[in-house]
Amino acid sequence: MNRFYVTTPIYYVNSHPHLGHLYTTLVADTVARYKRQRGFDTFFLTGTEPTLPVYIWSQLRFTAKLPSVVALGCLLLLLSLILLFAAEYFRRRAVSRTGATDTATGGFM
Numbered sequence: 001m002n003r004f005y006v007t008t009p010i011y012y013v014n015s016h017p018h019l020g021h022l023y024t025t026l027v028a029d030t031v032a033r034y035k036r037q038r039g040f041d042t043f044f045l046t047g048t049e050p051t052l053p054v055y056i057w058s059q060l061r062f063t064a065k066l067p068s069v070v071a072l073g074c075l076l077l078l079l080s081l082i083l084l085f086a087a088e089y090f091r092r093r094a095v096s097r098t099g100a101t102d103t104a105t106g107g108f109m
Contacts, residue, residue: 004040006032010049 008028011021032044059069
């Protein structure tokens, strides 16, 4: 059996859906249905790509969810700082073990 793949572009959720989304989805769906009727093993793939900044921005628009967004932002900031300090610790540890001199431009802090 012949296979046929139909995909749509990734819709980024930074705004409301518009006619471009509708057009590409309808065309892809029409082609997929036509190929299925003709006996093809058809795969129809569509979806969205909610990246983290877009997700946080969309959550900030709804004030009822603001505490959870602030908590998520604080956790991400805390994790970033922990990783930064751990990297600096291991860098300084490696410099002291090798006996090299630590330069002013050689680290994060």
